Amino acid sequence: MAFDDDIQMKYKEMLANYIQELTEQALYEGQRFSWKAIEHKIPPEEIINIHLKVLKELFPDIPKKILDSFDFLLEVMVGYGLAYQEHQFLRGRQLELKSEIEIAANVQQALLQTNIPKVEELDIGVISVPAKIMNGDYYQFAEHENTMSVAIADVIGKGIPAALCISMIKYAMDSLLESRQNPSYILENLNRVVEQNIDVNMFITMFFGKYDFRTNKITYASAGHEPGFYYCASEDHFYDLQSKGLVLGVDRQVKYEQYELNLFQNDMIILLSDGVTETRTKEGFIDRAAVTSAIRAHLHLPAQQIVENIYKDFEKMQGFQLRDDFTLIIMKKNV
Amino acid sequence: MNLEIDIKREKKVSYVHLKGEIDAYTAPALKNKLAPISEESEPFIEVNLKDVEYMDSTGLGVFVGLLKTVRKQGGKLKLTNLSPRLERLFHITGLDSIIEISRKGED
Known part of the structure; x- marks a missing residue:
């Protein structure tokens, strides 16, 4: 490599220049050199070796004692060289792990894929963004003949453990949904599955709702989930x-x-995870009123645009650094 | 942010005083400190949360785990001096129906 070949010459030039001028600029050249050296995997003891050789060339009558001291310094630096090698190795491992997690996240996404129903009666908007690579929030829609179900869940914690739990919930849900039971039955069954299979320090919160297109009624139950909102259009509240x-x-x-609610034109059901209400700004946490006023600001837009705009607003408030998985669902009654 | 954990024993009761934030970073240490006192027979643990400004769901998880162990051992768990914010957290999750809690100022 070209850099390796003339490294000694280059170093000599820079060092001579610095000793002569003693300027900041000349010193900075040394820093730039170190970046290049790191890039070319040159260990620290090798740099000292070069320094020694250059020193001998530049100052032939340098006292022997000082030259000898470099052998000592070289010995000391060997340890750093090894640490550096280890660092390089770990960096490689970390890249490997990162790509493995990315693959796992893709698998998870494929597993959890849910189709948002396209129905005349409801305008539905959904956004779900993980704080890290894998999402500990989960939502699922399912359509039956005259009904549609919606579930939103949040597993304690974030990252991989939370994501694995979510997969368990998804499979339990799939088989339960076939039974087309009511929300309290579904939650009671899920609770038993989760209780049996989860670590003692973990739990899951979930909201489950079932909308009946014939009666325009939503029936729902909640297992400790962050409460959503009901927007009553006629009262604008x-x-x-x-x-x-x-x-x-x-x-x-x-x-x-189990609870029930009749929806009329332009009424909305808003479901969320605590990543939305736990939005932390410089001034502290936002309150739930901040969520409703954000919705109000975009009220005239289609549901999908409302959720996307709110996500953008809240992301900005947090300095574009999500602390928790963020999921927001809006269902607006059309006709 | 750190969490200071102070455990004092008075006769049969373990008084735990916490100061700081209980989140994913501080929860493991808290769990480890509480494990030995909860595994005794008939443990009585009272946790003072007066100086806890923030707790996330991982923190709640620690108390859920603690409750399970304490119940199994035939003991009792009590959380005191919760801020309105913390109280809301226990209320929303329904955990206030299975863990005895009291607000700041109450006893």
């Missing part, structure tokens, strides 16, 4: 989606209460 229930995976015997 946001209400908390009232629901109470213990998180999944803590107590086998829990019963989940």
